[in-house]
Amino acid sequence: MSKIALITGATAGIGEACTKRFAKEGYNLIVTGRRTERLQKLAEEITRTFSVKVVELTLDVRDKLEVERQLNQLPEEWKAVDVLINNAGLSQGLEPIHQGSTDDWDTMIDTNIKGLLYVTKVVSNWMVGRKSGHIVNLGSIAGKETYANGNVYCATKHAVDSLNKAMRIDLLPYGIKVSGIHPGAVETEFSEVRFKGDTDRARKVYEGFEPLAAEDIADTIWFVVSRPAHVNINDLLIMPVAQANSSHLIRKEPSA
Known part of the structure; x- marks a missing residue:
């Protein structure tokens, strides 16, 4: 059987781009997401374009019992996951701490930290049994720095950064690779989700410079x-040329 990659949050953005990139490389895929129609459409496109197999799991990574149930019910041959890409994550709101929504905080903590842990707990046990595998966790520049009004989102991505390091240590005896990927500005649904569907506000985030594309991160x-088998890239920070860090970004003036 071909190698297997499990990708969470596969219905859009970086997750979707990773799905297509790994399919191109001949990986069979387990893709998860909350939107069944998008998952089905993606799976159909992948199987039509590439000679690979795709398993779709409609689930919310925040739901521990559902994560455990659906993953553990996979056929044994599909549990031989070679690569886990913990991509599912989001930001909600952009307010100072005293004005933040506790519902938004719960959503970010439950998705970005706990959801990542729920999936990793199941899949890492499969990898430990085989003494092989690679876990890739999607972090952010927000996990390396803290910016104004980013408070809880930044905290969740700092947690992911710490978990990358902890997983690398804990899984070292089993030959399992762990890598953290930390993008700067990537033009996906991220800002639209952060601003809860306000497309005009989201679009302005990427005006005046060329942001990263989801395909850049997938590549x-x-x-x-x-x-090679003896090489592990522990940590990688990737930014668009126009962005130095979370607070320094050069935008071009609109043409007259």
Whole structure:
């Protein structure tokens, strides 16, 4: 059987781009997401374009019992996951701490930290049993720095950064690779989700410069995963040329 990649949050953005990139490389895929129609459409496109198999799991990574149930019910041959890409994550709101929504906080903590842990707990046990595998966790520049009004989102991505390091240590005896990928500005649904469907506000985030594309991150993840067996890239920060860090970004003035 071909190698298997499990990708969470596969219905859009970086997750979707990773799905297509790994399918191109001949990986069979387990794809998860909350939107069944998008998952089905993606799976149909992948199987039509590439000679690979796809398993779709409609689930919310925040739901521990559902994560455990659906993953553990996979046929044994599908549990031989070679690559886990913990991509599912989001930001909600952009307010100072005293004005933040506790519902938004719960959503970010439950998705970005707990959801990542729920999936990793199941899949890492499969990898430990085989003494082989590679876990790629999607972080952010927000996990390396803290910016105004980013408070809880930044905290969740700092947690992911710490978990990358902890997983690398804990899984070292089993030959399992762990890599953290930390993008800067990537034009996906991220800002639209953060601003809860306000497309005008979301669009302005990427005006005046060329942001990263989801495919840039997918290519980077493939590079990391495709290194020789003795090589592990622990941590990688990737930014658009126009962005130095979370607070320094150069935008061009609109043409007259």
